[in-house]
Amino acid sequence: MADTQPHITAHDLTMAYGDFLIQKDLNFAINRGDIFIIMGGSGCGKSTLLKIMIGLKSPATGDVCYDGEAFWSSSAADREATKRKFGTLFQSGALWSSMTLAENIGLALQQYTDLGAAEIREVAAYKLMLVGLAGFEDYYPNEISGGMKKRAGLARAMALDPEILFFDEPSAGLDPISAKLLDDLILELCESLGTTVVIVTHELASIFAIGNNSVFLDPVTKTQLATGNPNKMRDHHPNFEVRNFLRRGEAEDEAA
Amino acid sequence: MNPAALSVAEVDQGVLLVSLSGDWLLGSNLPAPDPVLDSLRQLPGLTSLSFDSQSLGDWDTGLVKVLIAVHRSAAANGVAIDDTGLTNGVRKLITLAFAVEEREGARRVVKDKTFLEQVGENTLARVAQGRELLAFTGELVLSCKRFLTGKATYLRSDVVQYMQEAGAEAFAIVSLISFLIGMIFAFVGVMQLELFGAGIFTADLVAIAMIREMAAIMTGIIMAGRTGAAYAAQIGTMKVNEEIDALTTLGINPIDFLVTPRIIALIVMMPLLTMYASLMGIIGGTFVGLAMLDVSLLQYVSQTIEAVHLNSLFGGLFKSIVYGSLVALAGCQNGMACGNSALAVGECTTKAVVSGIVLIVVSAAILTVIYINLGI
Numbered sequence: 001m002a003d004t005q006p007h008i009t010a011h012d013l014t015m016a017y018g019d020f021l022i023q024k025d026l027n028f029a030i031n032r033g034d035i036f037i038i039m040g041g042s043g044c045g046k047s048t049l050l051k052i053m054i055g056l057k058s059p060a061t062g063d064v065c066y067d068g069e070a071f072w073s074s075s076a077a078d079r080e081a082t083k084r085k086f087g088t089l090f091q092s093g094a095l096w097s098s099m100t101l102a103e104n105i106g107l108a109l110q111q112y113t114d115l116g117a118a119e120i121r122e123v124a125a126y127k128l129m130l131v132g133l134a135g136f137e138d139y140y141p142n143e144i145s146g147g148m149k150k151r152a153g154l155a156r157a158m159a160l161d162p163e164i165l166f167f168d169e170p171s172a173g174l175d176p177i178s179a180k181l182l183d184d185l186i187l188e189l190c191e192s193l194g195t196t197v198v199i200v201t202h203e204l205a206s207i208f209a210i211g212n213n214s215v216f217l218d219p220v221t222k223t224q225l226a227t228g229n230p231n232k233m234r235d236h237h238p239n240f241e242v243r244n245f246l247r248r249g250e251a252e253d254e255a256a
Numbered sequence: 257m258n259p260a261a262l263s264v265a266e267v268d269q270g271v272l273l274v275s276l277s278g279d280w281l282l283g284s285n286l287p288a289p290d291p292v293l294d295s296l297r298q299l300p301g302l303t304s305l306s307f308d309s310q311s312l313g314d315w316d317t318g319l320v321k322v323l324i325a326v327h328r329s330a331a332a333n334g335v336a337i338d339d340t341g342l343t344n345g346v347r348k349l350i351t352l353a354f355a356v357e358e359r360e361g362a363r364r365v366v367k368d369k370t371f372l373e374q375v376g377e378n379t380l381a382r383v384a385q386g387r388e389l390l391a392f393t394g395e396l397v398l399s400c401k402r403f404l405t406g407k408a409t410y411l412r413s414d415v416v417q418y419m420q421e422a423g424a425e426a427f428a429i430v431s432l433i434s435f436l437i438g439m440i441f442a443f444v445g446v447m448q449l450e451l452f453g454a455g456i457f458t459a460d461l462v463a464i465a466m467i468r469e470m471a472a473i474m475t476g477i478i479m480a481g482r483t484g485a486a487y488a489a490q491i492g493t494m495k496v497n498e499e500i501d502a503l504t505t506l507g508i509n510p511i512d513f514l515v516t517p518r519i520i521a522l523i524v525m526m527p528l529l530t531m532y533a534s535l536m537g538i539i540g541g542t543f544v545g546l547a548m549l550d551v552s553l554l555q556y557v558s559q560t561i562e563a564v565h566l567n568s569l570f571g572g573l574f575k576s577i578v579y580g581s582l583v584a585l586a587g588c589q590n591g592m593a594c595g596n597s598a599l600a601v602g603e604c605t606t607k608a609v610v611s612g613i614v615l616i617v618v619s620a621a622i623l624t625v626i627y628i629n630l631g632i
Binding site: 096097098113114115122123126127129130132133134135136137138139140141142161185188189191192193194 | 282283316317320321324344345346348349352353354355356357358359362363364366595596597598599600
């Protein structure tokens with residue numbers, strides 16, 4: 001396998017809503033097996049970048065490449081095929097409320113595999129076991145707590161054994177212990193499965209605990225200020241904004 | 257791609273070795289774990305089970321699923337598992353899957369209900385529903401009192417907007433439907449009344465039918481489908497988003513703030529729309545009458561004016577107020593009783609429309625009987 005080639009790359013990506021520019025000139029590379037963090041202050045376009053990467057919103061200019069193949073400039077059919085390698089956990093879980101957890105997980109399997117109903121249920125049960133929800137197959141999303149919804153959403157995102165997992169603020173709305181457990185879970189799963197992970201978050205604890213690559217988006221200059229390992233960026237990055245963000249606004253201004 | 261294969265052998269005294277080879281991918285033809293499960297059950301004196309996965313190729317959920325079944329069976333038969341023969345990733349996933357014990361009592365047991373149980377449950381649900389409707393009506397009466405005494409919290413601009421939505425924006429559909437209904441009435445009237453030379457009485461038929469009954473009923477049904485459904489969906493969605501809880505915690509009564517303004521808006525707009533619908537129906541009837549009968553416009557109009565009494569008009573308008581309040585009540589009550597999921601919003605909207613229409617038809621029958629007895 002061409003492991004030296006980055007798994008995901010962004011080339012001169014510009015995002016905008018109509019005339020309103022969100023971010024411009026984004027360039028970064030994500031290697032296979034990386035846990036990549038998209039960070040930045042509120043309103044800097046983190047979630048928009050994620051939407052572009054998973055194919056929900058098209059970029060104004062530039063493109064995202066998966067395994068070296070352009071995503072947005074390819075045909076709709078190719079894009080659909082690429083999307084099958086993705087699993088996404090939305091901010092509040094976004095579980096389908098009219099379906100049980102097992103059905104939520106089973107829908108993707110039903111759509112994309114030839115498995116029978118019993119086998120689909122078996123796989124769903126296993127995915128729920130992985131996220132610590134054994135026995136909750138027949139619960140509806142509104143019958144479980146917020147943290148459980150997040151984990152059920154994670155199980156659903158992993159239904160098709162995706163190559164890339166996208167998370168939108170996985171620890172938002174969770175208590176610190178649940179958030180830590182979710183982080184550990186993500187880390188464990190990715191180590192075992194070798195999945196590439198892209199996470200949108202501004203939880204510093206998560207960023208340092210699990211991230212090994214990142215991009216920092218700045219809402220003022222509307223472009224990326226830094227990309228790389230967040231731990232190194234905190235200590236050594238020349239840009240004050242970046243250090244300040246990663247130290248909760250307590251960086252000393254040692255600007256050169 | 258190598259086909260997945262699984263073999264099992266007792267290599268040592270009490271040691272079972274499971275060999276895995278090929279690509280274990282979900283959706284390909286995977287071997288069942290049955291030979292392993294059988295050996296675990298049947299071979300006497302087994303103490304441990306180990307794995308050989310040296311010729312294992314690609315794997316995904318398909319492999320882990322089978323191994324979990326093996327682990328479960330081994331645990332049930334008291335056989336220790338030596339998982340050093342598995343690749344790192346597989347081992348970790350299995351550890352993770354068994355890391356959190358299934359919570360006691362969490363699993364749902366789906367039980368078939370007997371016929372009697374179903375009847376009983378449904379009956380109790382109906383009784384509870386009726387009680388809810390009564391409680392809601394009571395709350396609404398109290399809220400109206402607060403509204404009239406100026407103690408209710410609501411936004412005046414809301415009321416105006418609801419009136420705009422329920423009134424002015426419904427003009428087109430009300431015009432179309434009542435115009436066509438008037439035409440249909442006139443057409444049927446001409447066909448039948450011409451048989452005995454009383455064609456001119458078509459004007460009476462259309463005017464009385466529209467003003468006394470049809471304008472109010474048709475407008476009511478349009479409002480049930482348009483405004484009642486909108487009310488239920490708006491309030492239901494607010495319930496799902498916890499917006500109603502937010503109002504309550506602010507000390508604002510959600511009935512005062514959301515329900516009463518809507519009901520008042522519809523009660524004000526319904527008679528106006530009904531009067532307009534009557535006019536449109538009569539105009540529609542006039543077109544057909546002039547086209548099919550040998551009468552002049554003046555004759556038709558004066559026949560219409562003579563046919564209509566003020567009592568009929570008031571009777572029709574009173575009906576429209578009743579229908580309007582019932583439609584708004586059904587819409588708002590179902591919205592407030594909405595569950596907390598996207599599906600529940602759809603259900604409450606459906607219920608709002610259906611019960612709105614049923615209430616209109618039932619009250620129409622009752623009111624007609626009352627009117628006849630009062631001689632209106």
